Amino acid sequence: MKNRKLNQWLWKWHFIAGIISLPFVIVLSITGGIYLFKSDVENEVIQGIQKLIPEEKSERLSYDKQWEIAQKNSKRKLNSVVLDDGDLSTEFIAGRFGGKQSVYVNPYSGKVSGTFKAKDTWMYSVRKLHGELLGGKVGTKVVELITSWMVVLILSGLYIWFPFVRGIKGVFTVRLKEGKRTLFRDLHAVTGFWISILLLIVLAGGFPWTDVFGGNFKKVQKWTNTGYPKTWSGRGLTSTVKEKRLSLDEMISIANAQNLSGKITVGLPKSVKSTFSVSNKTFPLSGQKMIHFDQYSGELVKSHNWSDVGVLMRARMWLMAFHQGEFGGWNWYLMFAIAVLLTLTSIAAIFSYIFRKQKGKLSVPKSPKSFKQNYGLVIAILFLGVIFPLFGLSVVLIYLSELFTNRKSLNT
Structure with a gap:
């Protein structure tokens, strides 16, 4: 049997965290879905630069000569060259990761056919919005905090909803004729249930890019020699x-x-x-x-x-590649479906709140006054707080705020 007092307590905090997080979650899910088209957008630009006109083909220049030409046309020192099949301009690269820039040299004419930086495409703005809400280091930490709470929202949501009242039937059905509040509540719950496990994997693939968790993860890799x-x-x-x-x-x-x-x-x-x-x-x-x-x-x-x-690096790279839909068509379509469904379940949650909210009130669910957190719950919160430090910090601030509020109410 489910602990009903624990269920009510979790429901209160699931509700509060959801109301605060959902606008950000919607932005992250929409931008994440758009960013899956990154390769298509960039490849279209690159193909326009790399593609050779058949009439241009003659005697091929040596790679050394091409490198000299590319270096003269690059303000930064080149560090690598990408092998091609002879039907494209040769790509020479300067820089790494987000700061990478490519210079393309026609292997027959020796002309620089163009340069490319990911920062020059509109998709880069989508990436910055998805990764840091256009807020730099502060924005990055806000995204990390929101994604940390998303893990808690998923776990608490599963406990609150399954199995409760409707039992196994509620996993498959949405009540269409019991009012708008029930309709949107079921859309949120049923959709959330079916994407929950995959969504946790997607979130795991995003955490290595974060500042605090990602930085700590790298330290663990170094300490354990698993990078x-x-x-x-x-x-x-x-x-x-x-x-x-x-x-x-x-x-x-x-x-x-x-x-x-x-x-x-x-x-x-x-x-x-x-x-x-x-x-x-x-x-x-x-x-x-x-x-x-x-x-x-x-x-x-x-x-x-x-x-x-090392095993941690292999897991990290697999999860990051999965997060970006890089394992082929099945992975891409799965990630796009999750982005769409996460957006829909988040919007459904907002409408569910709108239809349950009483006029002039926030309608926050009440938690039982006699409820005391057991050791298992405390350990679970501490465990999540250690893994996700920004979540842990937010829990401490919430606890201190509640403590202050309760003492203030006792003194008045």
Whole structure:
């Protein structure tokens, strides 16, 4: 049997947290759904730059010559080149992550066909709105706080709703003829139930990008040695210095001989002692490799497979890729469906509140006066507060606020 007093107490705080969070949740779900089209938007721009006119094809320039041209047209030092099939302009990259910029060189004419930065597309604004509400570091922490409470909302919502009053029948049916309040309440509850587990996985894939949780997660990876191997990025690896370095064409020939799948990138040496690196981005993630070669002899220095990556990093990368719908069509459509359904269930919750709200009152559910939190509940809250520090801080502030309010009411 369900603890009815606990149910009422959770319902009160589920309600309060929901009313505060829902406007933000709607923004996050809508922008998340839009951001799934990121590749389509960016690829359309890139294809316009990379696509070659058949008449332009003649004798192909060496990669070294193309690199010289690209470097002259880049204000930043180039760090890598993407291998192509010969029918596209060659992509040279400067920077990393969000600051990455690509310079495209026509391999036949030697002309720079264009440059590309993700920041130049309107999708970048969608990303900033989704990740930080256009509020910089403060906005990032607000998003982290809201997503932390979303975890609590999902868990408390499952307890409150299932199984209660309607039993198993309520999992599958929405009451259409019992008034608007009941209709929207059921739409919120039934839809929320069916996406709850997937939504928790989606949220888990978003947390690594956050400031506080993400920063702590990286520290745990470092302490437990469950991230990338130290030599994955080439740190600590050296080449035997000689008079002549391999040409970029020779290195790319070696890279092609590795028969890697997906998008293959050759990282350029950062100094006279560092190495060339060859990596690929492919799915499943288990097919990804990072291989380092002596920049003078071309000999293998270090080869890493995906199995060399620590378990926490592998889990993190899988969840982040799932979050972005990168595992193929099924993953993309699933993420888009979750974004749409989360928006609908959030809107349904707002309408449910509007139709239950009494005029002139907030209509906040009352919790039983005699209810005392048991050890299990306290431990669960403390556990979530440790995992999600911003949630923990907000709970402390709520507790202090309630304590102050209760003492004030006793003194009056």
